[in-house]
Amino acid sequence: MGQDLTICNETLLEFERLIESGGCNPWEGQLRTGVDLGTANIVLAVVDEHDRPVAGATYPSTVVRDGIVVDYIGALNAVTKLKDELEARLGTTLEAGACAIPPGIIEGNVRVIGNVVEGAGFRLTNVVDEPTAAASVLGITDGAVVDVGGGTTGISILKDGKVIFTGDEPTGGTHMTLVLAGFHGWSIQEAELAKRDPAQESRVFPVVKPVVEKMASIVGRYLKDYPVDQIYVVGGACCFTQFEQTFEKCLGVPVIKPAAPLLVTPLGIAVNCTQ
Ligand SMILES: Nc1ncnc2c1ncn2[C@@H]1O[C@H](COP(=O)(O)OP(=O)(O)OP(=O)(O)O)[C@@H](O)[C@H]1O
Ligand SMILES: [Mg+2]
Structure with missing residues (x-):
């Protein structure tokens, strides 16, 4: 649960x-x-x-x-x-x-x-x-916390209230913006604004989805050594409504996103x- x-x-x-x-x-x-x-x-x-x-x-x-x-x-x-x-x-x-x-x-x-x-x-x-900080707000003692920020994606595994593993990978929201800009021939600023606009999610998400899948595959590699029952996603770049289901599909573990993940x-x- x-x-x-x-x-x-x-x-x-x-x-x-x-x-x-x-x-x-x-x-x-x-x-x-x-x-x-x-x-x-x-x-x-x-x-x-x-x-x-x-x-x-x-x-x-x-x-x-x-x-x-x-x-x-x-x-x-x-x-x-x-x-x-x-x-x-x-x-x-x-x-x-x-x-x-x-x-x-x-x-x-x-x-x-x-x-x-x-x-x-x-x-x-x-x-x-950072993972300990996030875990205290989530009130969790076990599971993985994945913090998808602007520059990096942090992965932390908690067991019995202790952080037993952490990793940090150079991918995040900026990576999504670059992919979106490249795809549409937009400037970085244009892409950044479109990415954050919920009204544009249906045409933005399919373009950035491979980045999300790549993030999930990185997390999946860590989970091989540290299996968990739940993954909590936080950080600004997981704001997309389809983020959790994409992660869940790749990883086969329930993915939970709190309100205001940023x-x-x-x-x-x-x-x-x-x-
Ligand atoms: N509504 C949104 N939809 C998609 N992405 C968003 C949204 N709001 C913010 N972001 C993205 O979230 C990222 C910022 O998240 P956050 O504030 O968690 O990062 P950070 O803590 O500054 O960076 P890091 O943890 O990597 O140092 C930016 O790339 C931003 O474009
Ligand atoms: Mg951060």
């Missing part, structure tokens, strides 16, 4: 509403912030002592490539700007902050990500790995921000 995601989905949709409306919720106890430095998006998530979403903000990223900060000053400026924006909205200072690292990243890069969070004025309380990891980083 897969985990019942009803409550998790309500929380994610609430967090999405907070980001879209630019509002904030009342909170109890100390606030904790999660900073997700992604290839496509930088997301800040603020939760209270009950792990309830309080506020959030996002900014398109150009400062990170596949989990590695390539523009330190740009990253610092973006995180500082988002922090200032949230503090103005909340009327208080955000102190405790956590960040996440993609699977398989080396020590030096971990320090750089931490430095961005500290440089923006947070007290860095935790550096969590926001699972960011919210999970905040949940893992200790005081």
Whole structure:
């Protein structure tokens, strides 16, 4: 049986509403912030002592490539700007902050990500790995979490609440955009916009489907060594409505996608921000 995601989905949709409306919720106890430095998006998530979403903000990223900060000053400026924006909205200072690292990243890069969070004025309380962050929002202890982001696809296998395997592969939403642009003779920007437009999914998905199948075949290779009963997909590039069924068909394992898959990891980083 897969985990019942009803409550998790309500929380994610609430967090999405907070980001879209630019509002904030009342909170109890100390606030904790999660900073997700992604290839496509930088997301800040603020939760209270009950792990309830309080506020959030996002900014398109150009400062990170596949989990590695390539523009330190740009990253610092973006995180500082988002922090200032949230503090103005909340009327208080955000102190405790956590960040996440993609699977398989080396020590030096971990320090750089931490430095961005500290440089923006947070007290860095935790550096969590992305799959652990996602798993805490999903409330799962077992199964595979596949995070299909902009630059990379992270695969993590959980057993009894522990991450027992992680892998990261250089394919993701950007790869889909390139295929779509090439197919139609579109610019990257045109392809990116069309890809994200739900109204165009019926003509977009058939073109990017081979990329999704390729992702599934990569995941399948890992599952040979670590069989699981469920696969949870998160990250922006799994937003397509046909994504789960394509994965499921290739892998023969139930595939579950939470609401607002883009926001699972960011919210999970905040949940893992200790005081
Ligand atoms: N509605 C949508 N349909 C399809 N793809 C989408 C949609 N919304 C966002 N994406 C894609 O999701 C990707 C961004 O996802 P996400 O924010 O999870 O990545 P990231 O965390 O920034 O990147 P990474 O984890 O690789 O560093 C982009 O490639 C974007 O085009
Ligand atoms: Mg990501």
